[in-house]
Ligand SMILES: [Zn+2]
């Protein structure tokens with residue numbers, strides 16, 4: 001935080017200085033960015049997941065609950081795939097489920113997810129993925145990717 005103030009001055013309102021590298025003890029000023037809540041959430045997901053080149057799944061590597069990724073964000077606990085969807089696609093309507101088209105509970109790749117009511121949980125398995133969104137999400141690989149993605 002001190003490093004930020006020395007190099008960049010005031011932090012814009014609504015943003016928090018965050019370590020893009022995920023190392024809280026790092027003092028490299030170019031690893032710090034003033035991020036919005038959504039950007040911090042996406043960064044946390046990117047730092048705690050890895051892409052499976054075979055399946056295309058982005059598997060959460062942090063804590064799991066019943067096979068689903070769990071992440072702390074914005075003062076509460078989230079299921080990681082629901083956080084990923086909420087940030088990249090928007091709010092999940094009340095009463096709706098977020099279904100894994102890939103059947104991999106650890107996957108947080110939004111193109112592998114689908115909002116559904118409980119009755120539709122088994123429909124549309126294997127639906128084609130949205131290539132445009134997949135490309136955006138691919139940019140979330142590592143610190144450089146996050147910076148690119150944020151423009
Ligand atoms: Zn660093």
Ligand SMILES: [Zn+2]
Pocket residue numbers: 056057058102103104107108109112
């Ligand atoms: Zn998947």
